[in-house]
Amino acid sequence: MTKASARKERRSHPRLRRVFLLTYVNKAGGIQRTPLLMARTLDISRSGVQIETRQPIPVESRLQMTIAVRDAVLAVRGRVMHVTAGPRGTHKIGVEFDTLLEEGDVGLASSAT
Numbered sequence: 450m451t452k453a454s455a456r457k458e459r460r461s462h463p464r465l466r467r468v469f470l471l472t473y474v475n476k477a478g479g480i481q482r483t484p485l486l487m488a489r490t491l492d493i494s495r496s497g498v499q500i501e502t503r504q505p506i507p508v509e510s511r512l513q514m515t516i517a518v519r520d521a522v523l524a525v526r527g528r529v530m531h532v533t534a535g536p537r538g539t540h541k542i543g544v545e546f547d548t549l550l551e552e553g554d555v556g557l558a559s560s561a562t
Contacts (some may be wrong), residue, residue: 462494462549469493471516475506476526482510486540490516495552497527497545505540508532512544523554 469490475482488502496518505510510529515522527544535541 455539462490462496462559464498464499466492469516471498471500471514471517473500473501473512473514476511476513477507477509479511491541495546495550495554497530497543498525500542501539502542503539505532506542514544518554521554523550525550 466514467490471484471488471490473488474483474485483504486502486504488500491501492501493516496502498514506529508529514525514527516525525546525548527546528535529542530545531534531543533541
């Protein structure tokens with residue numbers, strides 16, 4: 450089994466590879482740890498999102514995010530599950546949402562191509 454297929458099997462919801470802008474604050478311990486910061490999505494699903502930032506965010510941090518998806522704005526909260534170094538000083542942050550999004554929230558039913 451390859452790494453890609455092992456990764457694919459543990460995902461419970463399909464990911465949509467789209468770039469959406471978002472803002473976030475780190476609310477670790479219920480206290481705002483950062484100012485309002487901007488990032489972009491690399492992919493998104495009903496259960497989580499992978500974002501690209503210039504700032505590292507510690508694993509287990511609690512994020513409050515606002516994601517601009519087409520004509521809608523989604524307010525979501527989640528927990529940082531993993532962090533990897535990206536190109537040019539960026540960081541790829543995997544966030545699991547506290548609650549599942551509806552399929553229509555990110556157009557997963559109609560835009561999964």
